[in-house]
Amino acid sequence: MAKFTRRRLLCATAPLAAAAPLGAKIAIGGGDAAAAGHDHSTHRTTESHSDHARMGHAAMIGDGAPAVGGPNELDELLYPPPALPYKPGRVRPYTLVATDEEIEIAPGVFFPAWTYNGTVPGPVIRATEDDLLRVRFINRGSHPHTIHFHGIHPTNMDGVFEIVVPGDELTYEFPARPAGLHLYHCHSTPLKKHIHKGLYGAFIVDPKVPRAPARELVFVMNGYDTDGDGGNNFYTVNGRSFYYARYPIRVRKGELVRVYLANLTEFDLINSFHLHADFFRYQPTGTGDNWEYTDTVMQCQGQRGVLEVQFSNSGTFMFHAHQSEFTELGWMGYFQVEE
Amino acid sequence: MEAPTAVGGGVAWRLWALVPIVLLALAVAVVVSQGDRVVDLLGGTPPPADEFDVRRVEFREGEIRIEVRNPQRDDLTIASVTVDDAIVPFTLDGPATLGRLRTSTIVVPYAWVEDEPIAVGVTSSTGIETVEEIPAAVLTPQPSARGFFGYGLIGLLVGVVPVALGLLWLPSLRRADARWLAAFMALTAGLLTFLGIEALAEALELQAALPSALGGPGLVLLGVAASALGMTFLSARLSRGKTGMTGLALALLVAVGIGVHNLGEGLAIGTSFSTGELQLGAFLVIGFMVHNLTEGLGIAAPASGARVTVWQLIGLALIAGAPAILGTWLGGYAARGTL
Numbered sequence: 276m277a278k279f280t281r282r283r284l285l286c287a288t289a290p291l292a293a294a295a296p297l298g299a300k301i302a303i304g305g306g307d308a309a310a311a312g313h314d315h316s317t318h319r320t321t322e323s324h325s326d327h328a329r330m331g332h333a334a335m336i337g338d339g340a341p342a343v344g345g346p347n348e349l350d351e352l353l354y355p356p357p358a359l360p361y362k363p364g365r366v367r368p369y370t371l372v373a374t375d376e377e378i379e380i381a382p383g384v385f386f387p388a389w390t391y392n393g394t395v396p397g398p399v400i401r402a403t404e405d406d407l408l409r410v411r412f413i414n415r416g417s418h419p420h421t422i423h424f425h426g427i428h429p430t431n432m433d434g435v436f437e438i439v440v441p442g443d444e445l446t447y448e449f450p451a452r453p454a455g456l457h458l459y460h461c462h463s464t465p466l467k468k469h470i471h472k473g474l475y476g477a478f479i480v481d482p483k484v485p486r487a488p489a490r491e492l493v494f495v496m497n498g499y500d501t502d503g504d505g506g507n508n509f510y511t512v513n514g515r516s517f518y519y520a521r522y523p524i525r526v527r528k529g530e531l532v533r534v535y536l537a538n539l540t541e542f543d544l545i546n547s548f549h550l551h552a553d554f555f556r557y558q559p560t561g562t563g564d565n566w567e568y569t570d571t572v573m574q575c576q577g578q579r580g581v582l583e584v585q586f587s588n589s590g591t592f593m594f595h596a597h598q599s600e601f602t603e604l605g606w607m608g609y610f611q612v613e614e
Numbered sequence: 615m616e617a618p619t620a621v622g623g624g625v626a627w628r629l630w631a632l633v634p635i636v637l638l639a640l641a642v643a644v645v646v647s648q649g650d651r652v653v654d655l656l657g658g659t660p661p662p663a664d665e666f667d668v669r670r671v672e673f674r675e676g677e678i679r680i681e682v683r684n685p686q687r688d689d690l691t692i693a694s695v696t697v698d699d700a701i702v703p704f705t706l707d708g709p710a711t712l713g714r715l716r717t718s719t720i721v722v723p724y725a726w727v728e729d730e731p732i733a734v735g736v737t738s739s740t741g742i743e744t745v746e747e748i749p750a751a752v753l754t755p756q757p758s759a760r761g762f763f764g765y766g767l768i769g770l771l772v773g774v775v776p777v778a779l780g781l782l783w784l785p786s787l788r789r790a791d792a793r794w795l796a797a798f799m800a801l802t803a804g805l806l807t808f809l810g811i812e813a814l815a816e817a818l819e820l821q822a823a824l825p826s827a828l829g830g831p832g833l834v835l836l837g838v839a840a841s842a843l844g845m846t847f848l849s850a851r852l853s854r855g856k857t858g859m860t861g862l863a864l865a866l867l868v869a870v871g872i873g874v875h876n877l878g879e880g881l882a883i884g885t886s887f888s889t890g891e892l893q894l895g896a897f898l899v900i901g902f903m904v905h906n907l908t909e910g911l912g913i914a915a916p917a918s919g920a921r922v923t924v925w926q927l928i929g930l931a932l933i934a935g936a937p938a939i940l941g942t943w944l945g946g947y948a949a950r951g952t953l
Binding site: 334335339341381382383384385386499501502508509516517600603604605 | 691692693694696699700701703710723737739740741742743
């Protein structure tokens with residue numbers, strides 16, 4: 276538009292020109308573009324049935340889904356280490372190493388991440404309530420980092436004031452409390468940058484009275500702002516967009532499936548989880564007796580909860596954020612439920 | 615005795631005059647091959663912008679075609695494509711990794727909605743997203759006999775008709791007083807000066823939108839120089855060594871100049887129709903018609919003193935007006951973002 280000064284000039288004088296009857300004739304004789312714009316009798320539908328296979332959700336399953344890598348590559352993040360029965364005085368040692376990594380988040384799209392142990396999100400940390408958690412943290416990244424755990428612990432173990440500079444290390448040690456699903460993340464400033472770059476993960480504290488045996492899964496919801504404009508370009512669970520659309524998660528009909536769901540999406544106020552064709556029970560923060568029966572939950576940044584589902588049918592069950600935009604930017608997958 | 619020495623010295627000096635040029639060429643070659651190292655001495659070179667130049671977005675039945683070009687020196691890789699902020703499957707007609715100024719066409723199967731705004735995004739392997747917003751999705755006209763005729767008709771209306779009408783003033787000019795004739799000649803000179811200044815200003819404004827690799831102001835000045843040289847050459851040919859040009863020759867010269875100008879007008883009109891700015895196109899047509907009537911007068915004025923046949927007049931009208939037809943065809947079918 277702004278390119279043609281002449282055109283702008285004429286646009287300004289257009290009311291005068293419109294008086295000329297010639298104008299109408301020209302518009303009719305204006306070629307194919309004019310016909311497409313005005314001739315509603317030949318209104319075009321822009322798709323046919325055969326096109327549907329190439330478009331939409333039908334194209335976003337299996338090999339059609341644009342996701343990085345082969346099957347089972349995210350198993351370490353999806354399947355948490357097993358819950359251990361309560362035993363007084365037990366130490367749970369972990370080692371987390373902060374590194375700068377170029378990670379592939381969607382096919383051919385690379386993100387300059389800051390990671391714990393090389394992945395975004397970081398590894399799942401799990402302990403039983405009152406286990407002594409001993410996390411050795413080594414900073415091999417290029418910036419100062421910390422680990423801030425959610426939970427109940429001494430403030431000098433909180434990862435806020437004890438900044439670990441590159442090359443340095445620190446061991447966090449505290450009893451794991453309370454039982455529930457928590458988080459850990461870097462608390463260096465600028466906070467937004469340190470979290471968004473990928474320094475976060477799920478922290479499960481199992482109750483002393485164990486939960487019922489189940490097929491357990493961890494979903495950490497996140498996003499990536501790849502062009503630095505303060506808005507996410509890709510959304511995922513466990514770090515790769517559309518990964519579980521390409522490799523659906525296999526479970527059995529009727530078995531208890533427990534999902535530890537946490538939201539670490541930066542920039543957006545909320546994220547959400549919606550399950551298709553069935554309902555689940557949701558326990559906010561994985562604490563207390565307050566279970567909700569629903570198919571959609573919403574979490575703000577840092578919120579998390581435990582959900583349990585027993586599929587009533589077999590088949591392909593979609594799950595995704597119920598923000599359509601997030602869904603279509605990668606936060607979408609399937610459960611493949613077998614008999 | 616002195617003369618041969620002077621000539622010999624002249625040759626030597628002429629050769630010596632080449633030395634700086636040869637040395638400059640060598641220096642340039644060194645900088646071209648080692649320039650990066652020189653720049654590196656300064657430190658802190660920013661990363662490439664990694665933005666695509668979206669040259670053309672075509673809407674077909676159930677399909678969007680996006681032509682992109684790499685405007686920067688470093689390679690640029692097409693990694694992900696979005697339509698309205700949703701990741702979509704796509705195929706490439708061309709390479710995924712584009713060298714400097716290389717283009718590729720992205721083909722997206724998509725059920726776009728007619729007449730509604732739409733945005734397409736192309737994300738590089740470094741995660742930078744280039745978004746192109748289209749005000750209204752309209753089926754891109756494909757070449758057809760009807761459309762071809764339509765564009766030709768518009769070109770005829772804008773170019774040939776008003777110039778021919780303007781030429782009809784010739785008999786009146788012949789009978790007019792010498793003072794009036796001088797006044798009309800002055801009008802012609804003024805008109806051409808105005809066109810020249812306006813065209814130059816418009817060209818300079820347009821070049822600002824071009825990728826820097828394509829030239830910039832230098833390109834415009836080169837074009838000006840080329841056309842000035844061309845016109846001078848034509849003028850010399852037409853006057854054939856005589857002291858002045860005949861009236862008809864001058865009229866021909868003016869007609870050629872106006873013809874080149876009308877080619878640009880035709881381009882503007884054709885582009886405006888093909889990009890769906892239909893109303894604007896119709897007003898543009900009317901505006902150009904009124905405006906171009908004076909061009910006919912401009913050609914008629916110098917010819918008024920000479921004997922001119924009807925065929926010569928028709929020829930003049932075609933030389934000045936027919937390029938508009940060529941322009942609408944080019945603008946209508948080859949419309950590019952850079953035109």
